Amino acid sequence: MPHRAPRFRLPGSARRASLRVLTLIAVVSLAAGPFALTGSAAGALTMNARVLLQGHARAGSWAAVQVDLQNDGPGIRGELRIDGGSQANARFAMAVDLPTSSRQTYVLHVQPPAFARTVKVDLVTGDQVIDSVSVAYLVHDATQLVVGVLAERPQALVSQIKLPANLLGAAAAVIPLTVADLPERAEGWDALDRLVWQDIDSNQLSSLQLDALRRWLAAGGRLIIVGGSAGIGTLSAFPDDLLPYRPAATLDLDPASLISLLGPLPTGASELPAMAGALTHGRALATSGDRAVAAELTYGSGRVTLLGFDPTTRWLAESKSIDALWRAALPARSTDGALLSNDSQLVQAVYQLPSLALPPTSGLLILIAAYIVIIGPINYLVLKRLDRRELAWITMPVLVLTFTAASFGYGSFLHGTDVVVNEVAIVRGAPDATEATADVYFGIFSPTRATYQVEVPQGALLASPISGDPGQGTSTLDIVQGTGPQLPSLVRNLSVGTSSLRIVRAQLPVAGPRMRVTLTLENDILSGTFENASDETLENAAIVLGSAVGVLGDVEPHATVPVRVQIRDNPFGAPLTDQILGPEFDTSSESGVRRSIRSQLINQLTFDPTGPVQGQTLSADQAVILAFGRGEPLEVKLGTGDLRRNANVLYYIPVGLRIHGPVTFSSDLLRPTVVESDAQLFSIERSSLSMGLGAATIAYRPIPFDGAFHVSQVRLSLGTSGNPLPGAGKEIEPLPSIPVPCTDAAHTTPAGCQAPRNDFLPEVEVFDLTGAGTWVRLPRLDAEAGYTLARPSRFVDPTTGQMLVRFINESPEASIGFSFQLALGGDVE
Secondary structure, three states: OOOOOOOOOOOHHHHHHHHHHHHHHHHHHHHOOOOOOEEEEEOOEEEEEEEOHHHEEEOOOOEEEEEEEEEOOOOEEEEEEEEOHHHHOEEEEEEEEEOOOEEEEEEEEEOOOOOOOEEEEEEEEOOEEEEEEEEEOEEEOOOOOEEEEEEOOHHHHHOOOOOOOOOOOOOOEEEEEOHHHOOOOHHHHOOOOEEEEEOOOHHHOOHHHHHHHHHHHHOOOEEEEEOOOOOHHHHOOOOHHHOOEOOOEEEEEOHHHHHHHHOOOOOOOOOEEEEEEOEOOOEEEEEEOOEEEEEEEEEOOEEEEEEOEOOOOHHHHOOOHHHHHHHHHOOOOOOOHHHOOOOHHHHHHHOOOHHHOOOOHHHHHHHHHHHHHHHHHHHHHHHHHOOOHHHHHHHHHHHHHHHHHHHHHHHHHHHOOOEEEEEEEEEEOOOOOOEEEEEEEEEEEEOOOEEEEEEEOOOOEEEOOOOOOOOOOOOOEEEEOOOOOOOOEEEEEEEEOOOEEEEEEEEEEEEOOOEEEEEEEEOOEEEEEEEEOOOOOEEEEEEEEOOEEEEEEEEOOOOEEEEEEEOOOOOOOOOHHHHHHOOOOOOOOHHHHHHHHHHHHHHHHHOOOOOOOOOOOOOOOOEEEEEEEOOOOOOOEOOOOOEEEEEEEEEEEEEOOEEOEEEEEEHHHEEEEEEEEOOOOOEEEOOEEEEOOEEEEEEEEEOOOOOOEEEEEEEEEEEOOOOOOOOOOEEEOOOOOOOOEOOOOOOOOOOOOEOOOOOOOOEEEEEEOOOOOEEEEOOOOOEOOEEEEOOHHHOOOOOOOOEEEEEEEOOOOOOEEEEEEEEEEEEEO
16 A cells, blocks of 8 residues: 655644744735735746736726736746726737846736726736736726825825815725836826825936826826925926926915915914925915915916925814815816717717718619619510510519619728728827827728738827727727837737728827917907917817817918907807807718818817716816817828828817906806815806705816906806806995804794795805905895995905805705806906
8 A cells, every 4th residue: 555654743833933924924915905016926937016006097097007027937928918808898918028037027008997806917928828916906987086195194194185075976085105106107197186295205206207297297187296394305306397486495484374275264373384485487376475385387288286385284284274275276077078088079080981971862862763763664665665574584683683783882982992090189288399198099991891900100008999989899909018119009800890990099199280379368358379380281270268269270380370369258159169160061071071070079178978068168277279180190000002091180289378467257267166065965067056055165266377366346146047147236245244044944043043045045155365364244146136246355365366155055945056157357467
């Protein structure tokens, strides 16, 4: 019988020590959380992976997966693969080359499944999986605000940032980060909306991370730098164009200087240290003497805010004032089409292809009429004349087959015999610059069923459309990510049906046309010049500020044209598409199809899937250049000779404007921000609000301006219709005191109390900036009536132009819905 080797047993003390070690390892693993670095070892190969940004991702956006590989065995050539799941309809891969005794890091950008918590990273050679590791992540909704905190002690900031839920009830996610969590491509920052920076040395950023930060800001991100204990040296690596002022000293700041930012100062407010310097860009938010201690600047579509004081200062951190500060600095995520959370308009634009259009009705009618006439009377008369009517059983099937072939021939003639690549793109850039970022959607039309090897040599990130591709069905895009001309991005074995279209989405940095513009807003007129400093013609160019449009037409290369736009309230005006392109066009012609595509591109910018009104305004804090081009931002290669290309590119360039002299800030020139609310079911959409019992405080702040705003008139109106603000109306003063609301049904208790309104409108209070600051109640406003506020300088901060308004619903029985219109008139100097 076989010999059984003796079983080796550890001594009792050794077993107990081993158990304690295993227990400690388990506890440490649990404490690391779901987003800790995960890995595996297969023989001489070690593989670790993590999702950057601490594992946070967003549905339909890119997430950067960092994979560390160490190979102590034979050389390996293969690729990393991640399955994007059924929603993404894509598999992402990247080629790897691991020589013996090598250690390499790869970053694979993926769009992880929305309804999962982990993705599996496979290292594959041929069809063999050598090693795998699962990586945890957390997907956020497209409308949810995600705030990153990069700080020496992040928990002190994370615990005090309390932001209101969005209209869909999703609370903001506030997450601590480290410098190592920041991707080196701007696309990997897609999940992040705001970044708070405190006491971290900016010199820790790599050059690629700093470039990614720039591009993220230009695309709409917001960086909030706050003071702390590490000093002004931590900001030395930030270039001057990213800072509204360069801190040069630390001073003791009187808290009264912060009333415009904090509202009423809490009891016990005292001096606090603050970084100060001379304002060089943007506008000051708070000053001490001639130096800025808080300021902001606009960078592309984004913004940088520098608060020189420490928000974790005890008296400030323990007060309600801190909520007002963070809600103003961290506004809700925009849901309009500029952020591309829903790309349905772009998908429709790609399908605007003559080869996919229905045949003209006239051609079909002629073909049907000819069929009826020939197979009927003509066939009969010919056979009768030949006296061979018995041949009808032969001629009729022949005629049927002939007309069937003619119908197919007619369809082929309309669709053409060429493979077509149809590109549409939105390219976002900056004035007087060529660096830009492109969102490109290209469709491949094939007259016959075929499979293509798609190559994009610019290292673009490729994926399926966010809203889906109607021509994709259940098939999966097999994508290989490249790093440049030597390693292009690929879509392997892309199958296209007969007379069908397949769509691929691409995101990449590109070179855009250089444009220069100077704009001044004075007396409610936006004027200046626009120069096309590029070598291509810019078509259908326009300057847009909110819902106001200045049409420039086609601008030839190196030409300069004047700009003049009247700024007025336009709540029920024509959509931007109609103002820029005209209201009607015929899609049966090539020029009509091009105009239809361009209208879809503009609609994408104004498309809000959760909003009640579409297409009327751009949600931007500054003017925007919109212009079209016909260049191809992507060099798509299919490996086929017969290839026809169409391209339509929309250039989106935010530009600053100088505001000077008399101006009225209203409607599109005022930005409402929810500062505080305890009202039930509160919501706000532009000028429309709804709320249950409770109060809501809104900060109305003009678009950015340089200098000081000296208000001379405040006009306001309360109603339910949303009509434009009436002209100057009755002048009103705040009440001497705020009435006490009644607490009983008879409205008699306490004595002298005020009964709640019964017209479904709120009480209105405004914040008086004089002294230490206090709230004052306005007389009850009649619906749709216009009012002028007496002594307006008491209520408008000259540095920011901000006015605080509080709405109060004192009726416990009813929710109310109303509109509020506000206009601030004065001079900017």
